[in-house]
Amino acid sequence: MKIAVLNGSPKGEISVTMQYINYIQKKFPSHELKIFNVSQRIKKIETDENSFSEIIDYIKTSDAVIWAFPLYVFLVASQYKRFIELIWERKAENVFENKFAAVLTTSIHFFDHTAHNYMHSICDDLNMKFIGGYSAEMMDLEKEDKRKNLFSFASNFFESIEKNIYSMKYYHPLIRNEIKYNPGVSDIKLNTGNKKITILTDSKAEDLNLINMVQKFKNSFAGEIETINLYDIDIKGGCLGDLKCGRANECNYLNSDGFVEFHKTKVMTSDILIFAGSIKDRYLSSKWKQFFDRSFFNTHLPVLKGKQLGFLISGPLSQIPNLYEIMEGFSEFQNANLAGVVTDESNDNNKTDEAINNFAIQLIKFSEMSYVKPSTFLGVGGMKIFRDEMFSNLRFPFKADHIYYKKNGIYDFPNNKYKQISAGIILNMLNNISGFRKVLNDKLKVEMIKSLAKAVKTN
Ligand SMILES: Cc1cc2nc3c(=O)[nH]c(=O)nc-3n(C[C@H](O)[C@H](O)[C@H](O)COP(=O)(O)O)c2cc1C
Structure with a gap:
């Protein structure tokens, strides 16, 4: 059988994830697993249509696709996300239709389920025959029982293809409401006091609803609110996963682009942060994903602790609970308060106006009270994973995390x-x-x- 392996690691083949693919290849030599380093080569794939076609042509004649990638900040890496966007932009969806699919990830199991949910929904949107997902802990391959498990997963995958099994869809297509949002005149003018509010957006000229939502939000305040478009920041590329940041939170891109400076001076200094974006497939844009991945120079430190966070979203968020969970998980891990999420899904413009007004009032009120709602399982459970990893397995290379966790009582093991x-x-x-x-x-x-x-x- 011919299997296309779409490698989502920005490290290419020198990747943890690819060792799992190599193992499958070794155990099933009669099948051809062809690896395409999608994330590592994304710039070429984006700019050179032939590089994209080469992958698509292989998939056309293959029996199945394995989406193999490392977890990057609740999802796939931004480079991989961009590739997924290109499938629709370049109208290559039909090539994936009826192909069998599996998902294989490596991670430390922090929100691996949201990445799997995302990728499964993408497979369903592409009308692929989804067989299953396999979420390996980074070092699982060292253990015999885990290797046996991986073997069983791969064996079932190949057998399912041979038998041409029926695979039921789990995710229904998104229904997009084309309602135009035209904001009414703002009847409130809030005083921001000493609170610094910053709006981050990735809006383009065609994102009219999002632009109007941002404007409506800004009009709720008496003073000027700074809005920064992510496209105006000098960002040379996505996170490369080389972990140079682990020692002292210094990014590999430090002197070659403006992201770290922007993050330190604009994001980390704000009291209230608004993330404004449009739904693209089952997440926000790959530009937004790039923002979150590049913020990883702060590694596993809650640098947004105590801040108020809000999302202004254009698109069918209510049909994507997985994305809502990512927003909650992100806020809770940061020890920040998710003060509100407003979308343009209502058919009634007045309701959206009202929601934005309330959102603005709530943000200021919570900020003045320094309110952070208690974490749920998402934040509590997630933090325990980081605590255990930074104490042992990942103490190197994440020295900065270890120092912070020790100093801030995050090592609260029950055995003490x-x-x-x-x-x-x-x-x-x-x-x-x-x-x-x-x-x-x-x-x-x-x-x-x-x-x-x-x-x-x-x-
Ligand atoms: C920028 C970045 C973000 C990450 N985000 C997550 C995450 O959200 N959850 C998780 O469990 N692991 C996360 N990891 C860990 C990687 O998923 C893990 O190390 C993976 O095995 C790396 O695979 P690779 O060598 O194939 O790239 C992250 C690593 C990096 C560099």
């Missing part, structure tokens, strides 16, 4: 909680004795709320 651990041991022993068990059970409910009730009483 000696009081709770010894109480647990003693109580479990007593619980084995039937006489004590009844007393303990009777007291459990009251004891659980004792310290909380005390806090209510004394504060």
Whole structure:
């Protein structure tokens, strides 16, 4: 069988992910797995139509496609995202139709599910026959049971193609509401006080709804609000994944483009940040993805801690819960407050006006109160992954993270909680004795709320 492997690592073949592909190739020598270094060669693919056609022509005659990529900031790398956009821009969707597809990723399992959801939905949008996804932890290949697992995944994939199995669609096509948003006159003029608000947008001339939403938001304030278009920033390219940032948060591009300077002086100094973008496929644009990937020079540090974040989105966000979860996960990991998300999905312009007004009021109010809503599983669970990784496996190369985590009490392992651990041991022993068990059970409910009730009483 001929299988096209679309490699999403900006590192090309010297990549963790490609070792998993190499393993599959070794175990299934009768199949040809042809690797295309899509992310690494994105500039060429974008500017030279032949480079793009070469990949598309191979896919045309192949039996299946493996989307193989590393997790990059909740999704695929921006370069890979750009390639996905090119498929539609260059009208190559039909080549993917009815081809079998699988997704293989490597990561540390931080929001690997959102990347898988994204890629699965893209496969469905391309009318591919999706067989399944495999999310490997970076170093899984070292372990025998994981290699066996990978073998089973690949074996099932090839067998499914041979048997031409039926694959059911999971994601329905997005329905786009073509409603034009024309903002009404603003009836509020908020005072920003000492709060610095910055709007980041990737709008182009044709993104009229987004431009109008941004303008409406700006009109809600008495003073001028700075708006920065990501296309006006000197960004030479996407993150290269070389991890030069790990030691002291210095980006490999440091002196060759303006991103780090922009991020440090405009993004990190704002109290309120508005991200304005239009939905492109099942995410925002690859330009926005580039922004998030390049922000990784801050590695796993919550540099937006305490800030208010808001999203102004043009497009069918309500049909893409996965993207909403990414927004929440991003805000929670940053220890920032997701103050609101407004879209142009309402058929009633007045409602959108009202939503933007409320959004503006809420942002200022929350900022003045320094309010950050508590993290859910997304932030709490995610942070535990980072905590464990920075303490051990990833202490090198992420020295800067390790220093910050140590200093800021992020290494809060439960094995340091000696009081709770010894109480647990003693109580479990007593619980084995039937006489004590009844007393303990009777007291459990009251004891659980004792310290909380005390806090209510004394504060
Ligand atoms: C810019 C950047 C962003 C990353 N984002 C994530 C992430 O969101 N979740 C995760 O689990 N791993 C993340 N990683 C880790 C990579 O997915 C992981 O190291 C992967 O195995 C690298 O594969 P490669 O060598 O094939 O590029 C990120 C790495 C980089 C460089």
